[in-house]
Amino acid sequence: LVLRPTADEVRSALLVDSVAGIQPLDETRRADVPEGLGPDVAPFARGLFAHEDELFVLVDPDRVLHSPPMRQFEDPAAAV
Numbered sequence: 369l370v371l372r373p374t375a376d377e378v379r380s381a382l383l384v385d386s387v388a389g390i391q392p393l394d395e396t397r398r399a400d401v402p403e404g405l406g407p408d409v410a411p412f413a414r415g416l417f418a419h420e421d422e423l424f425v426l427v428d429p430d431r432v433l434h435s436p437p438m439r440q441f442e443d444p445a446a447a448v
Contacts, residue, residue, distance in 0.1 A: 401413045401416065413427060414431075
């Protein structure tokens with residue numbers, strides 16, 4: 369799965385075992401991130417989405433790719 373932040377040319381890839389499907393998201397079915405969401409996930413979540421009796425955490429690619437753990441892999445020479 370390839371991600372690219374909206375304001376950046378840096379692309380990153382996430383290794384996934386499989387893709388179960390691709391679904392369009394209806395923003396009216398998105399819920400805010402609950403306070404009880406784990407601290408390892410909450411900073412990267414955009415919200416929750418209900419689909420066929422299941423809840424999915426919507427991960428914000430910009431938040432993931434701009435996080436300090438990901439930025440540590442940038443080439444300092446390219447950031448000029």
